[in-house]
Amino acid sequence: MTRHAPATARDIAVVAFAQTDHRRTSDDLSEVEMLMPVLHEVLDLTGLRTADIGFTCSGSSDYLAGRAFSFTLALDGVGAWPPISESHVEMDGAWALYEAWTKLLTGDADTALVYAYGKSSPGPLRDVLTRQLDPYYVAPLWPDSVALAALQAQALIDAGDTDESALAAIAARSRSDATANPHAQLRGPVPQGAPLVRPLRTGDCPPIGDGAAAVILAAGERARELCARPAWIRGVDHRIEAHSLGVRDLTDSPSARLAAERAGAFERPVDTAELHAPFTSQEVVLRKALRLDDAVRVNPSGGALAANPVMAAGLVRIGEAAARIHRGDSDRALAHATSGPCLQQNLVAVLEGDPR
């Protein structure tokens, strides 16, 4: 089954995007207090009020801050009473956007609010993320997120796909590009630092921090009313690798490639790609899998190496790609989101602006 919007389906666009400043800690704010300004900002960009929104979908994980049912408290910031049409995914907000996109395709709603947030600062993030692993053979060993990424990085080095200086160059380019992104957590020169889990150095790893993001989707003429240059979603697809790490070729990402193909990414070149590659080595894998050459502007926002609010960073990629189309800096962009160890799950969206 293709995940292109069928020819007869309605056109759906990202019409607004907002995000917090991403910070190492936000312990002065609860989750809803952190999220609410972003919800207000994204609504203000379109002039919509909560009551005008047809469908609301969010992504977050209670494990990050150790707060049960935190997403229900976060809904307070939306204004969800009287009851609204609403859904939640225990995944990055990119997957909430995927659900909202399909909801709009059905014609059940004309507008959708999608948001995501993550407070990683209250918990030991590297250990928290081990709880998503195979509970029989892997989770009892507590292999943390950096360790698993380091195994992938070493496999890439062994295969001759990269080396430590190439990885350092990816880190430097990302933080340098982030100087133009006022929301980024790491900007400008950042030392590569000591090995965290060799071969990965601290500079190869994303910052740990708290943040939130929100986008608004709208269908057809509604999108044109709300945004001067909507970022039309031409396709979205999500694919998964086999869950056992030892079964996979860690130097490649067939699931990302297939998702891109099904989303229509290879039909025409893109000028921009926002990749959710939290570790430098993962950009190497994704560039190869997604066939991105040097003509494509990769992660002009600085990417996840500049700000990686877990559960929101994938949605931020779609938002950043859409915002470039809104501003006229891009005509056709690829946005990618990942979840799980070593790029286990991959979502690709293709966005386009109207011809100028």
Add this chain to the structure above:
Amino acid sequence: MPEVLKAPLVVEFPFTRSLGPVQSAFLTGLRERVVLGVKTRDGRTLVPPVEYDPVTAEEIRDLVEVAPTGTVTTWAWNHEPRRDQPLDTPFAWVLVRLDGADTALLHALDAPGPDSVHTGMRVRVRWAQERAGAITDIACFEPYDGEPAEPAGHSGEFDDAVTGIVAAARLDYTYSPGRAQSAYINALSDRRTVGERCPSCRKVYVPPRGACPTCGVATSEQVEVGPGGTVTTFCVVNIKAKNLDIEVPYVYAHIALDGAGLALHGRIGGIPYDQVRMGLRVEPVWTEGARYPDHYRPTGEPDADYDTYKELP
């Protein structure tokens, strides 16, 4: 702004998980110092073995013993082991393809330093002293320069096979309640109950959570409520709670403090349980050093008229 409140929060969750037939054989095998793989129809041997072919999704049950020796396919040096990881001295994370297997197993490798580890190096299983049928029955791998070990051809049938695992997990957080709840908790330590008013609908939330769920806007105007209040509804508790030193039966009630837009809940004392009623006027009872009221007791005022609290949930 007052100091941000913080407190340790430990979340522990011991999951009891049942095993499929292939997982059961594999983990039982580890207990008996036997490593089993599973054959796919196209002849590959998967270690660790799974219940379903990762490519075709077909059910696979054909168990085969592989060697406890193998080859590192990738590695990463962990100079600072974390709390629950396999070794408490620096070690290498490794994916190991055991002799006879076509896929690799994740575990730890005990080695003197990163310079002694490389992809392609030969290793063997070091068994844990005490084994229970878990992946941790492999203590770790260790460097090995001998010939591949010969598997004994175990059938995968065991007496007394393990059928489940208990996967314990503990995560340590630092909880911070945020602005609105910090203000509420700070006021409570002065024996005052302070809610927040919605600037749009004017409702006063107690305890405040920072947002009005009806209007979706921040609450910020602080409003002291109580100390008196009205029982809006209640229940009689007949089950003694673990670790709670309260005689049953007792009454747990929703109490709308005077000036609050919704009720909070608390225990009612100082009155026989079967005399508590809707509309009963109550006030908080504090104990020395407590951070919140121990319970609420009757004030002796006449009962509140139903119309004064019927809109308060």
